[in-house]
Amino acid sequence: xxxxxxxxxxxxxxxxxxxxxxxxxxxxxxxxxxxxxxxxxxxxxxxxxxxxxxxxxxxxxxxxxxxxxxxxxxxxxxxxxxxxxxxxxxxxxxxxxxxxxxxxxxxxxxxxxxxxxxxxxxxxxxxxxxxxxxxxxxxxxxxxxxxxxxxxxxxxxxxxxxxxxxxxxxxxxxxxxxxxxxxxxxxxxxxxxxxxxxxxxxxxxxxxxxxxxxxxxxxxxxxxxxxxxx
Amino acid sequence: xxxxxxxxxxxxxxxxxxxxxxxxxxxxxxxxxxxxxxxxxxxxxxxxxxxxxxxxxxxxxxxxxxxxxxxxxxxxxxxxxxxxxxxxxxxxxxxxxxxxxxxxxxxxxxxxxxxxxxxxxxxxxxxxxxxxxxxxxxxxxxxxxxxxxxxxxxxxxxxxxxxxxxxxxxxxxxxxxxxxxxxxxxxxxxxxxxxxxxxxxxxxxxxxxxxxxxxxxxxxxxxxxxxxxxxxxxxxxxxxxxxxxxxxxxxxxxxxxxxxxxxxxxxxxxxxxxxxxxxxxxxxxxxxxxxxxxxxxxxxxxxxxxxxxxxxxxxxxxxxxxxxxxxxxxxxxxxxxxxxxxxxxxxxxxxxxxxxxxxxxxxxxxxxxxxxxxxxxxxxxxxxxxxxxxxxxxxxx
Numbered sequence: 001x002x003x004x005x006x007x008x009x010x011x012x013x014x015x016x017x018x019x020x021x022x023x024x025x026x027x028x029x030x031x032x033x034x035x036x037x038x039x040x041x042x043x044x045x046x047x048x049x050x051x052x053x054x055x056x057x058x059x060x061x062x063x064x065x066x067x068x069x070x071x072x073x074x075x076x077x078x079x080x081x082x083x084x085x086x087x088x089x090x091x092x093x094x095x096x097x098x099x100x101x102x103x104x105x106x107x108x109x110x111x112x113x114x115x116x117x118x119x120x121x122x123x124x125x126x127x128x129x130x131x132x133x134x135x136x137x138x139x140x141x142x143x144x145x146x147x148x149x150x151x152x153x154x155x156x157x158x159x160x161x162x163x164x165x166x167x168x169x170x171x172x173x174x175x176x177x178x179x180x181x182x183x184x185x186x187x188x189x190x191x192x193x194x195x196x197x198x199x200x201x202x203x204x205x206x207x208x209x210x211x212x213x214x215x216x217x218x219x220x221x222x223x224x225x226x227x228x229x230x
Numbered sequence: 231x232x233x234x235x236x237x238x239x240x241x242x243x244x245x246x247x248x249x250x251x252x253x254x255x256x257x258x259x260x261x262x263x264x265x266x267x268x269x270x271x272x273x274x275x276x277x278x279x280x281x282x283x284x285x286x287x288x289x290x291x292x293x294x295x296x297x298x299x300x301x302x303x304x305x306x307x308x309x310x311x312x313x314x315x316x317x318x319x320x321x322x323x324x325x326x327x328x329x330x331x332x333x334x335x336x337x338x339x340x341x342x343x344x345x346x347x348x349x350x351x352x353x354x355x356x357x358x359x360x361x362x363x364x365x366x367x368x369x370x371x372x373x374x375x376x377x378x379x380x381x382x383x384x385x386x387x388x389x390x391x392x393x394x395x396x397x398x399x400x401x402x403x404x405x406x407x408x409x410x411x412x413x414x415x416x417x418x419x420x421x422x423x424x425x426x427x428x429x430x431x432x433x434x435x436x437x438x439x440x441x442x443x444x445x446x447x448x449x450x451x452x453x454x455x456x457x458x459x460x461x462x463x464x465x466x467x468x469x470x471x472x473x474x475x476x477x478x479x480x481x482x483x484x485x486x487x488x489x490x491x492x493x494x495x496x497x498x499x500x501x502x503x504x505x506x507x508x509x510x511x512x513x514x515x516x517x518x519x520x521x522x523x524x525x526x527x528x529x530x531x532x533x534x535x536x537x538x539x540x541x542x543x544x545x546x547x548x549x550x551x552x553x554x555x556x557x558x559x560x561x562x563x564x565x566x567x568x569x570x571x572x573x574x575x576x577x578x579x580x581x582x583x584x585x586x587x588x589x590x591x592x593x594x595x596x597x598x599x600x601x602x603x604x605x606x607x608x609x610x611x612x613x614x615x616x617x618x619x620x621x622x623x624x625x626x627x
Binding site for chain 2: 047053055076080082084088092094097099103108111112156
């Protein structure tokens, strides 16, 4: 499903000073995989995730999603692809503060003209129920706990029935109990829909939830492992 | 959820930015519409006054042109005199098809014999008149009789009275002329016979008599033959009739126009400064707001928003704020001008007439377009920059 061919990402701080966030990395992720990417801060794991999502342009190398070279696409094609195929869960609070929880979940439908009119809201309500927040449909993000906000983000990420779910340290701001709940939720989603999930975390303990894990250090993949998920 | 709703929610969600942008739009649109209204209103008024006078040239005593124009425009009474024999001399000039004399008089101030204070009175000669008589024939079907008058739109019979008392003489108001926004609206028109009758009786009835010098007139209204050049005829008048100043219709109220141009330059400068400052402020505020919302916009891009969508969304927010502020500014300016038009007219010393609804709508649209354009242009740079940022970079702290 995803192929990275010698992908590098370099940030130039000055003419002489460059930071190689990702270096000559090649990787293949099959459909239905639950990949956990671990590594310390600055190891390049978030940059790798952004590269896979097409959120940042590689300095060199090529990235394929379903056989399509991501950077041969126009901005419109890339955006449509992100909208239809990819769901995002970020580390930081990413709900729009001016919208209610339900409106946040429905939000991706406004970028997709193919979306049948009126189908977004019933599906959003259904997803809010799935993440256990049916009673918070009209709540604003400030009225929700960090864990509840992250559940709404998960619901939003699933709205367009994506083939790929990308999560960047989704549990880093959460307490242990909420982290477990969220990870269980990811696993349930994975099992129920067979969706491909790539999750970035600094916690090596979460590796057990995935079917595959890679460990990054200094912008390169140091270790790759396949797992039998718990 | 759609783009407009999203923009409206964002507007509601960032009160500071919304207020600053709306206030800038308020100022720009308010200023623009006020300037347009006053300038067009004044110009409109001058044109109407010239049309109402209906003369191609007005001949007045030498050195009194400004006085007469002020009287006609602002309704400040004046009394100027020249020999009646000038009428015949003017009539004899080639190109003149009609010439009619007028007397410029005024009522007394703070006198019990006059129910209207310091009113500009214009006496005309029904036998030669070509400006008031045709209008009277159209409206009341006949000319004025002795003791009758026609008033400007703001002339009325005092409450509880049957007539208007001038120098102790009762004048019957027969009709009112349509508004011109000039002093003509506060002036009264009577015939020569009525003027002389008032003068004759004023020695007995009034606190102070009305004096009309023998064989004197105040002005001669001239109508030219079709195709005659007003400038050539004016030159002939100056040559052949000593001691007079001819004012041609296109040059009428020239002093006012010059003053107006001076004022126009000042207000345009103020508008320009307002536009520049508002633009800078809006640009700064939008830049700050766009930076604050970098993450949010990056998230939108990650969810599938195109660069174009983000740009449109930011510009739509700017436009909605511009419309909101602009409409408020326009409503405020129109209301202030409508309520205080007389005060504005007096303080600036200009005549003023509100434009008709159609023209007002056009002016409102111009003001709104200016507010929209200034806000959109100012918001364009930060909006473009943020929409073209890599989503991953936008989401970084």
